Amino acid sequence: MQKFTATYTDLYQISMAQVYFQKGKHKHKAIFDYFFRKLPFEGGYAIFAGLETVLEILEDFQFSTSDLDYLKAQGLDPEFIKYLKDFKFKGTLTSTSEGDIVFPTRPVLQVEGNMVEAQLVETLLLNILNFQTLIATKASRIRKSAGEATLIDFGMRRAQGTGSYHASRAAFIGGFEATSNVAAGKDFNIPISGTMAHSFVQSYDDELTAFRDFAQSHPNTTVLLIDTYDTLKSGLPNAIKVGKEMESRGESLKGIRLDSGDLSYLTKKCRKALDEAGLHEVKIAVSNQLDEYVIKSLKEQKGPIDVFGVGTNLVIGDPDAALDGVYKLAFANGKPRIKLSENLAKLTMPHKKQVYRIRNSKGELEGADAVTLSEETEALHMNHPFDHSKSITFNNCSSEALLHPVMENGKRLYAPKTLSEIKTYSRKRLAEFTEEFQRFQNPHIYKIGISNQLLEERDQLRNHYKNKNS
Secondary structure, eight states, X not given: OOOOOTTSSOHHHHHHHHHHHHTTOTTSEEEEEEEESSOGGGOSOEEOOOHHHHHHHHTTOOOOHHHHHHHHHTTOOHHHHHHHHTOOOOOEEEEOOTTOEEOSSXXXXXXXXXXXXXXXXXXXXXXXXXXXXXXXXXXXXXXXXXXXXXXXXXXXXXXXXXXXXXXXXXXHHHTOOEESOHHHHHHHTOOBOXXXXXXXXXXXXXXXXXXXXXXXXXXXXXXXXXXXXXXXXXXXXXHHHHHHHHHHTTOOOOEEEEOSSOHHHXXXXXXXXXXXXXXXXXXXXXXXXXXXXXXHHHHHTTOOOOEEEEOHHHHTTTTTOSOOEEEEEEEETTEEOOOOOSSGGGOOOOSOEEEEEEEOTTSOEEEEEEEEEXXXXXXXXXXXSSOTTOEEEOSSOEEXXXXXXXXXXXXXXXXXXXXXXXXXXXXXXXTTSOHHHHOSSSOOOOEEEEOHHHHHHHHHHHHHHHHHTO
């Protein structure tokens, strides 16, 4: 795993921290909220991912000797450098469970700590949580299109640098079964899978010999890429010949893969020929610029495809490329804090908070999360965050608290969860949402509201700062 030290941040975090230290504000308690303002992919939900990564890093988040030497060379205050020498993150995190379904505006995670430590972790949190949440959400959409077919992450070669490492992790949470990324497979215990490149076939004087040699080397995992020259006239017949030869040796051809052409048409032809040859168990895998829409189309055309290898569009989160997650101050030095904006959607919410998911008397979702002050124990009425004319009262309903302590004094409060546990939990939570929230076009809008007490606190603070600075 990549080693992260406390210099994995933006310069302005350190610049602000130095001022806090010089002015004696570094001991002030602060609370920051992590949330996002817009759902990715014009979808109806997002899947929260990256929490375990963050917790692992924060348990050893400090400045190395070389970090301090570098910062000293940048002209920072020597006394501040001495302070950073003993710096270690000792804050508290309250968070949504990783893999849960999350929505805009409401807090997803809260950080409590002294002003310096809470500020210094901002960039790290945004970098990891925004990216993994984006990719897990994209993977979930692809999973929905693929149905019961196997999904393999093929995106490492097209990712933005080492982003592929955490993209593979997030994709598994979102519903993929395997990855071609060996490092991610090893570190996160994700099954690894791969076939061959066209160059392997090209390196031989004839395709059949290439297939035979590969099958001999990998008798239990052979998947043959059949579109190097001519899929139906060359690749498929040669794959069938090798498949029958393997069968005679007590082995079995695992699959064939197509990476070009009319995938629906070609896979139907391949399936028919494989079945006629008695190779009913041979799987058909496809790749080549796939996403949730292409896969949905292939399924609607009834292409007999068993495995989808998805690369570029998955690991770069196409077309959005980034989640607009933000990290905003909600409380500092004993006082609630707020950011004002002419755009009401960018008005932040003060104080430490809780988020409740509303359920009816049967335990079913009401399609709403309510944000409250942390001391409120239920949410049976909520107001639109930015439109005072809209509110909802919930009758015969219960409130499920979504934010839970996950780290205290810089130490996690539970044993690390496996990726399989997170994936299973995520699928269970998503299954609670009706089709209207999961559809790709014009999904139903999940409601987010704030309690009467939080609304009153926010409006009072907003008026205070507007009058004070007018």
